Amino acid sequence: MCVVCDNIQLTKWFASNKEYMQCLNYIQKLLDSGDFEMESQTCDLDKVKNDSGYWVDDLIAHTIRCKHCGQAYTCSVDTYHGNGRFRKGR
Numbered sequence: 001m002c003v004v005c006d007n008i009q010l011t012k013w014f015a016s017n018k019e020y021m022q023c024l025n026y027i028q029k030l031l032d033s034g035d036f037e038m039e040s041q042t043c044d045l046d047k048v049k050n051d052s053g054y055w056v057d058d059l060i061a062h063t064i065r066c067k068h069c070g071q072a073y074t075c076s077v078d079t080y081h082g083n084g085r086f087r088k089g090r
Contacts, residue, residue, distance in 0.1 A: 002069035004035045010073075011086040020077050023086050024048065027064060027075055039063040039072060039090075055079035063090055 008030075014020045024045045030036045041062040050056055058080040065072045077084030 001071050002066065004068050005066050005071050008073060008088075009086075010088060014077065014084040020075075020084055021048075023075050024062070027062060027086075030064060035068065036064045036066055036073075039065045 009026065011019065011023055014023065028045050031038060042060050043056050045062060048056055048060055059076070059078055061074060061076040063072055063074045071088065072090045073086065073088055074090055075084070075086040
């Protein structure tokens, strides 16, 4: 890890859909900062719900990587069972 990664705010558990959506906004801000890049994703950050308002999949994941040290961070959510988190690693 590096000085950039020292400030990452991880989430052990999303208590609500709202927290997951806030995490996606946080990830977008990290990407916009230029210090991180998207490594992989099951869908775009702004397309996790379809036009009808339903989740696009039962399992959704987004992995970003620090451009300075290479550390990966993954936001994953199980929309069917209602849990998820933002953690260090893939």
